[in-house]
Amino acid sequence: MIRKPILIVSLASILTGGLTLTPASADPLSRPEINGILQELTNIEDVLSGKRVSLRTNAVQAFEAASSSEKAAYEFYVQCHKVLNFDAKDASFSDFRAWRERDEKRTKTKENIAAMRLQLQYLVLTMKAAEGVKKEFIIPELESFVANIVNHTEDLGSNGMRTLNKSVKTTIFAEAYKLNKSLEIENWCFEPGSLGGVYEKSVFPYMRSEARDNLGAAWDRRIQLEKRTILITRKDNEYELNKFETEKLPQLHWQKANDIYLNFSQKQGSQSMLALIKSNPNHTSLKSWVEGFRELLLGSTPPITAPPITAPPITAPPIPDTTTSSND
Numbered sequence: 090m091i092r093k094p095i096l097i098v099s100l101a102s103i104l105t106g107g108l109t110l111t112p113a114s115a116d117p118l119s120r121p122e123i124n125g126i127l128q129e130l131t132n133i134e135d136v137l138s139g140k141r142v143s144l145r146t147n148a149v150q151a152f153e154a155a156s157s158s159e160k161a162a163y164e165f166y167v168q169c170h171k172v173l174n175f176d177a178k179d180a181s182f183s184d185f186r187a188w189r190e191r192d193e194k195r196t197k198t199k200e201n202i203a204a205m206r207l208q209l210q211y212l213v214l215t216m217k218a219a220e221g222v223k224k225e226f227i228i229p230e231l232e233s234f235v236a237n238i239v240n241h242t243e244d245l246g247s248n249g250m251r252t253l254n255k256s257v258k259t260t261i262f263a264e265a266y267k268l269n270k271s272l273e274i275e276n277w278c279f280e281p282g283s284l285g286g287v288y289e290k291s292v293f294p295y296m297r298s299e300a301r302d303n304l305g306a307a308w309d310r311r312i313q314l315e316k317r318t319i320l321i322t323r324k325d326n327e328y329e330l331n332k333f334e335t336e337k338l339p340q341l342h343w344q345k346a347n348d349i350y351l352n353f354s355q356k357q358g359s360q361s362m363l364a365l366i367k368s369n370p371n372h373t374s375l376k377s378w379v380e381g382f383r384e385l386l387l388g389s390t391p392p393i394t395a396p397p398i399t400a401p402p403i404t405a406p407p408i409p410d411t412t413t414s415s416n417d
Contacts, residue, residue, distance in 0.1 A: 148216065156205075165209070166262075175188070212268070258270075305353065343365055363382075
């Protein structure tokens with residue numbers, strides 16, 4: 090099994106001129122013969138690709154099962170460590186048991202296990218995207234997922250959120266299934282706890298290219314989640330709450346207006362930007378707003394005359410609560 094890809098590459102190299110044979114030793118293939126063999130190689134590559142898809146399918150099934158409860162998630166985490174760090178090194182069971190006892194005291198907390206379950210669910214979403222599931226189906230589920238994280242920020246705590254702000258490609262789960270180097274997706278955020286990253290890298294690129302009519306609504310959802318986050322995490326900090334209202338919130342609305350101007354409607358975008366400038370005379374970014382707005386206006390091209398791309402509104406239901414304690 091290990092040598093097959095090497096043999097395939099070597100044969101393909103010979104057929105395409107990667108290795109020069111002298112006329113005296115060569116028994117030349119005809120062009121139809123070459124084409125036939127190349128087709129066989131393509132078929133073999135398709136089989137190998139199918140095996141990789143099968144591995145991911147197995148991973149999806151395993152991750153979905155493991156994320157179904159706190160007990161299942163923790164046991165799956167332990168088994169992944171066992172396979173990678175003990176079985177692969179022929180370590181004794183007593184070594185594994187000693188590690189488990191030590192690690193359990195550190196890792197087996199409500200916050201950490203809730204984060205594990207969310208990591209597993211996000212890996213499933215990521216693999217669906219990697220396998221080409223249409224973004225029109227992925228994006229609503231993705232938005233519901235990040236909304237669920239925001240709604241349970243308190244339950245996750247600082248440790249859980251710290252875990253979710255790391256790439257799922259670096260998790261023990263991805264490593265155990267050899268996914269850490271194969272999950273390469275354009276326009277995808279691999280950090281499930283990064284609200285801004287999910288919208289900037291995944292949601293907004295889709296809206297700009299496939300659903301421009303829904304771009305503004307997507308921005309509104311992102312802004313509401315940002316507000317919800319600050320109200321949860323800084324509810325007793327009047328200074329931080331005020332700073333968000335006077336600095337971060339107007340900045341988010343400015344980014345939305347700028348995006349609308351560039352990707353949906355210059356009229357809507359310019360009206361919003363002008364209103365923000367007038368209503369925030371003391372904002373720290375006011376000067377850059379004015380300069381940027383002027384540059385946009387001076388560099389404007391005639392509006393696109395083709396009708397905007399439309400798509401049905403995002404109406405996906407919230408995903409199930411993943412942080413509720415369960416020992417099933």
